[in-house]
Amino acid sequence: MPTVDNATAKTLNELGVNDAQGVAEIFAEVRARFDRQVALDTDGIRNLMLQQAWLGSDRDPVTSLRNFWLGRKAGVLTLITENWLKRSPPSLKGVIGKQFNELKSHIETKLAEQRKRIEEKTEAAALTREQVDLSLPGVIHPIGSHHLIRQVFQEIEDIFFSIGFSVVEGPEIETPYYNFEALNIPEFHPVRDDMDTFYIDLPEGAPTPLLLRTHTSPMQIRTMEKQKPPVRVIVPGKVYRRDNPDATHSFMFHQVEGLAVDTDITFCDFTGTIEYFVKQFFGAGVKTRFRPSYFPFTEPSVEFDVSCIFCGGSGAAAGGGVCSKCKGAGWIELFGAGMVDPAVYGFVNYDAKKVSGFAFGMGIDRLAMLRYGIDDIQVFFQNDVRFLKQFP
Numbered sequence: 001m002p003t004v005d006n007a008t009a010k011t012l013n014e015l016g017v018n019d020a021q022g023v024a025e026i027f028a029e030v031r032a033r034f035d036r037q038v039a040l041d042t043d044g045i046r047n048l049m050l051q052q053a054w055l056g057s058d059r060d061p062v063t064s065l066r067n068f069w070l071g072r073k074a075g076v077l078t079l080i081t082e083n084w085l086k087r088s089p090p091s092l093k094g095v096i097g098k099q100f101n102e103l104k105s106h107i108e109t110k111l112a113e114q115r116k117r118i119e120e121k122t123e124a125a126a127l128t129r130e131q132v133d134l135s136l137p138g139v140i141h142p143i144g145s146h147h148l149i150r151q152v153f154q155e156i157e158d159i160f161f162s163i164g165f166s167v168v169e170g171p172e173i174e175t176p177y178y179n180f181e182a183l184n185i186p187e188f189h190p191v192r193d194d195m196d197t198f199y200i201d202l203p204e205g206a207p208t209p210l211l212l213r214t215h216t217s218p219m220q221i222r223t224m225e226k227q228k229p230p231v232r233v234i235v236p237g238k239v240y241r242r243d244n245p246d247a248t249h250s251f252m253f254h255q256v257e258g259l260a261v262d263t264d265i266t267f268c269d270f271t272g273t274i275e276y277f278v279k280q281f282f283g284a285g286v287k288t289r290f291r292p293s294y295f296p297f298t299e300p301s302v303e304f305d306v307s308c309i310f311c312g313g314s315g316a317a318a319g320g321g322v323c324s325k326c327k328g329a330g331w332i333e334l335f336g337a338g339m340v341d342p343a344v345y346g347f348v349n350y351d352a353k354k355v356s357g358f359a360f361g362m363g364i365d366r367l368a369m370l371r372y373g374i375d376d377i378q379v380f381f382q383n384d385v386r387f388l389k390q391f392p
């Protein structure tokens with residue numbers, strides 16, 4: 001009895017098959033072989049492919065099996081047509097044709113069933129994978145919050161909004177004209193030593209030097225250049241000084257400056273505005289005072305102090321001794337301010353005889369440190385989540 005291996009490459013005559021019985025037997029063998037293969041799972045088919053070096057053995061096993069049997073050029077059915085059907089005596093052609101058609105429809109049906117079976121299995125596996133186990137602990141995505149500095153900015157802006165100020169913002173890279181000269185700080189003025197900053201490296205022949213602004217005051221000038229009085233603005237933003245970092249210094253910090261200019265602004269408006277702000281920010285219980293001071297762009301200039309928020313202005317520590325925050329003074333220095341120096345109006349074409357106003361500048365980092373009892377300015381810039389999380 002001939003075996004099926006390589007049988008389809010030979011004619012039935014060569015295989016010794018010459019009657020209907022032999023035809024039925026050899027077709028039964030082919031069919032049995034197919035049935036064994038189609039019953040395999042994908043791994044089984046893949047192994048078979050490797051063993052027998054099937055055509056396209058790198059393709060998916062199901063397609064490969066289909067090609068092996070139904071492939072147009074060299075599939076088993078094509079070989080049967082060529083070698084058995086076409087090259088047999090006319091007397092056997094009818095029997096072979098009938099057997100061939102039965103085999104063909106059997107193979108097509110079974111392969112279609114197999115494909116369906118495998119697809120369902122893949123789908124079921126995917127469903128299992130996607131199943132959600134509600135008893136598992138959830139993935140926690142931490143929700144961020146505004147940085148404390150940003151929160152303090154927001155609070156200060158809200159206080160000044162409530163009394164008619166608006167916010168303007170401007171460039172951090174400035175010209176010496178806006179940062180110094182227009183603010184009545186000419187070159188070689190000694191105050192420039194206190195405000196030394198970073199200069200930008202520029203190519204030879206650049207029209208003007210550029211620097212990182214040392215205060216947000218340049219925006220006061222830019223605002224007055226653009227806008228006639230009345231002006232009521234605050235300018236929040238980052239500023240830079242050439243300071244070495246320590247607990248109270250940083251080469252970059254934050255300021256809010258304020259400017260009010262109108263035809264009838266007096267020193268009383270000025271102190272009233274500042275006092276309103278301080279009480280809103282630190283609480284109604286605090287006291288304020290001002291001391292004469294000096295700034296090139298205000299005249300007269302003052303330093304504003306607030307009664308110490310840690311010892312209530314007594315200067316004494318709770319457990320005895322002196323309050324470490326105000327060193328026993330009972331007062332804490334808050335910020336500088338003053339009436340705008342009339343010389344500044346000359347730079348922006350305001351009539352110094354008709355307008356007056358006040359300006360103030362406060363360090364946001366310092367205000368936040370005082371309000372929340374923070375000892376070291378560096379923590380604002382270290383991005384330690386343990387610190388940031390305390391101010392959600």
Ligand SMILES: [Zn+2]
Binds near residue numbers: 310326327
């Ligand atoms: Zn104190």
